Amino acid sequence: MSILKVNDVSVRYRMGDFKDIGLKEYVVRRLRGKYHAREFWADRHVSFSLEKGDMLGIIGTNGAGKSTLLKIIAGIMEPTEGSVTSDGTVAALLELTSGFDDDLTVRENVFLRGSMLGYNRKLLNEVYGEIIAFSELEDFQNSPFRQLSSGMKSRLAFSIASFVRPDILILDEVLAVGDGGFRTKSEAKMHEIIHGGATTILVSHDLDQVRQMCNKILWLNKGEQVAFGDDVPGICDRYRVFLDGETL
Secondary structure (H helix, E strand, C coil), rough: CCEEEEEEEEEEEECCHHHHHHHHHHHHHHHHHHCCCEEEEEEEEEEEECCCCEEEEEEEECCCHHHHHHHHHHHCCCEEEEEEEEEECCEEECCCCCCCCCEEEEHHHHHHHHHHCCCCCCHHHHHHHHHHHHHCHHHHCCCEECCCCHHHHHHHHHHHHHHCCCEEEECCEEEEEEECHHHHHHHHHHHHHHCCEEEEEECCCCCCHHHHHCEEEEEEEEEEEEEEECHHHHHHHHHHHHHHHHHC
């Protein structure tokens, strides 16, 4: 039984000059029939399903619709067409520093971010020590979050999401941050999560990372679904050829 099913999902944005011309001019142009909004489809007819324990790699150039699709899966946005059904808790790391308060300490932010992901204080108390140790922030627990470097903030965000044991974990370029040592730890943690039965979705521009970690792959190009399946090496090879020649 699928833990996640994306069924013919399309996302449309309406783009116009409302912010540039102001409310008064907008009303005047609408009354005269001279206001025109441009439609832009960020994703178009995307469909796939994942089973428990799958790790999906999503590839595509900038503007392919990857981040928009993740927001739909995470429940942050509603699709214009189609539907998404999931069975279980979802933790999403789309913008690493979102959900944190610069004026709170690292310790306080662990509980703040964890509660935003839907986890109770009892669970967070149980895993707090592991989160801090994994993120290598033992000496910064009582420091204001704003004093952390971007790499430290990224490590903390990843650690919180990975230790609260979600059923579905969504990562947008998260494993590309940090030094080599932390990246190795992150990949090892991902394998641990997968072996524990969690379903993971990873957006990455690192094809070697996708080849090594993912058992399924989705290729998007300008919002269109080019390929989906379990032939990760084959689809990565096709994508590499596309990048070299920029043709489909």
